[in-house]
Amino acid sequence: MPDGHLLAISDLHVVYDENRALVERLRPSSSDDWLIVAGDVAEKFADVEWALRLLSDRFSRVIWAPGNHELWTHPQDPCDLRGEKRYLRLVDLCRELGVDTPEDPYPVWRGTGGPVTVAPLFVLYDYSFRAPGATTTEESLRLAHEAGVVCSDEYFLHPDPFPSRAAWCRSRAEETERRLAAVDPSMPTVLVNHYPLVRDPTRVLRYPELAQWCGTDLTADWHVRFRAAAMVYGHLHIPRVTRHDGVPFEEVSVGYPREWRGRPPREPLRRILPARTAAAVR
Helix, strand or coil: CCCEEEEECCCCCCCHHHHHHHHHHHHCCCCCCCECCCCCCCCHHHHHHHHHHHHHHHHEEECCCCCCCHHHHCCCCCCCCHHHHHHHHHHHHHHHHCECCCCCCCCEECCCCCCCCEEEEECCCCCCCCCCCCCCHHHCCCCHHHCCCCCHHHHHHHCCCCCHHHHHHHHHHHHHHHHHHHHCCCCCCEEEECCCCHHHHHHHHHHHHHHHHHHCCCHCCCCCCCCCEEEEEEECCEEEEEEEEEEEEEECEECCCHCCCCCCCCCCEEEECCCCCCCCCC
């Protein structure tokens, strides 16, 4: 049995020099360490390639789930693919690097705390985490525009060939649910998604209107139905651990330098397995 750890990190945002330097310093503690990367590596294709290549060279196994920033079609990126074509090109890149993606067979962690199926997911959002007081998606988006807190996805994340991001989310949720249902029912899972699978973690956002870009109600019971030993996510830039139905939800983001500079120093790699015995739970 390997002696390594199942580690996790997200929201590397290596366009920032300080974040790139942080990624360059990341090292496994054991030759058997696996690393989960739960999205938002970078916006530009070349930066995503740089970071995942570096990490895949250092860790025994790297498992990636896409964030919204990888899916942007940035006006300064030579890779101008949009929507699903961009996602599938990122999948091809990961396969070239030996990195697991949501399109590959789910790997099984057999180290301490295992065996556990580690399932990287790609499920977007459908605006069902509506702004306070909104009863429709249209009203929720209007409130966000009025508050001046509109996610840049509205301009850079294209859903092609789907008619909307919500439609792409529904398609991804249906396919992902089918795959998770096929996992050995005796096997616990670690579910990895860029967004939390339940809405509760978004309730601490300074601007509640932003929650509509943070997940979908379609996944609200997956951590229970699919026997999650842990749920790993990022996106919120609020690193912490919460519990939902007894399952630890691990927000593992680095975030932007302006956010993490003022926080007490912490180890950027979060250990998921073996489970920590004294995790800070809020």
